[in-house]
Amino acid sequence: MATSSRAASRPRALWLDVRFIIGIVLVVASAIGVWAVVHAARTTRPVLVAAHAIVPGQTVTAADLVALDARLGEAEPKYLEPSALAEGMVATRGIAEGELVPVAAIGSADDVELTSLVVRSAFDVPAGVVAGSAVELWATPLTGPGEYGEPLVIVPHAVIAEVRVDDSMVSRAGADLEVVVARDDVEIVLEHVAGGSAMSAVPASVPRAAAPAGSTPEPSASPSEDPS
Numbered sequence: 001m002a003t004s005s006r007a008a009s010r011p012r013a014l015w016l017d018v019r020f021i022i023g024i025v026l027v028v029a030s031a032i033g034v035w036a037v038v039h040a041a042r043t044t045r046p047v048l049v050a051a052h053a054i055v056p057g058q059t060v061t062a063a064d065l066v067a068l069d070a071r072l073g074e075a076e077p078k079y080l081e082p083s084a085l086a087e088g089m090v091a092t093r094g095i096a097e098g099e100l101v102p103v104a105a106i107g108s109a110d111d112v113e114l115t116s117l118v119v120r121s122a123f124d125v126p127a128g129v130v131a132g133s134a135v136e137l138w139a140t141p142l143t144g145p146g147e148y149g150e151p152l153v154i155v156p157h158a159v160i161a162e163v164r165v166d167d168s169m170v171s172r173a174g175a176d177l178e179v180v181v182a183r184d185d186v187e188i189v190l191e192h193v194a195g196g197s198a199m200s201a202v203p204a205s206v207p208r209a210a211a212p213a214g215s216t217p218e219p220s221a222s223p224s225e226d227p228s
Contacts, residue, residue: 044069047100048080053132054095055161055180057114059088060106070100078102094132094159116161116180117189122198125163125175133160134204137179137189142196151200154192155185160201177201 048065058064067082080101092107119137129135137155140148164176179201181189192199 044071045076046070046082047072047076048082048085050095050097050099050101053097053130054091055116055132055159056091056093057112057116057180058091058161059109060085060091060101061089065101068100078104080106094134096132113183114180115183115186116178117186118164118176118178119189119193119199121175121177121200123200125165125177125201126203128203129160129163129177129201131160131162134158135160135179135201136204137181138200138202139192139197140200141192142198148198151198154188155179155181157182157204158185158201 046067047070049068051064051066054060054064062085065080065085070079072079080103084103088108089106090109090112091105092111093105095101095105122140135158136153137158138151139154140151143149159180160177161180162178164178166174177199
């Protein structure tokens with residue numbers, strides 16, 4: 001009778017041993033999974049950040065960028081790594097200072113239908129208009145000696161590359177503006193420059209004042225001097 005009892009208890013003991021082993025395996029697997037998640041969350045990769053505002057069409061070099069370790073996870077392939085930096089790279093869109101550089105924002109000169117030119121502003125340049133600012137380029141045509149017509153937007157989408165101000169000047173009226181425009185807009189800009197139009201750059205983020213149908217909104221200031 002005792003022998004029969006011992007025989008019956010052996011399968012039960014074996015089953016308990018199997019469950020114990022399975023439990024240990026599950027605990028170990030869970031610990032490894034948690035470690036892997038934490039390790040992945042702490043893993044960083046070097047990416048490139050704009051050291052200053054980069055304008056569309058600008059050649060991008062190592063001097064324009066700063067390497068920074070960041071945790072991007074699945075988004076990592078979308079941003080430029082230091083090893084991917086190559087000669088001849090050009091910004092295809094504006095990149096703000098401190099922004100992670102997207103791979104999609106970098107291309108070759110053939111990818112950019114933009115160019116830069118310099119115009120002289122006849123109005124005070126707003127303090128917020130700096131390199132990288134999106135602006136509208138306005139022109140007030142010269143119609144006669146000291147006389148001007150209605151102002152109009154000649155380039156609705158431009159980017160400031162540089163604001164050149166004489167340090168001796170108290171205001172920023174008469175500043176030279178290097179602007180990045182589409183190549184298709186170059187002709188109209190040069191026509192107004194050659195014709196003596198008073199030029200001005202207005203921040204694109206500033207909404208235009210409501211005006212009656214058929215009228216043209218005007219800059220609030222007047223030309224500082226006869227540009228002719």
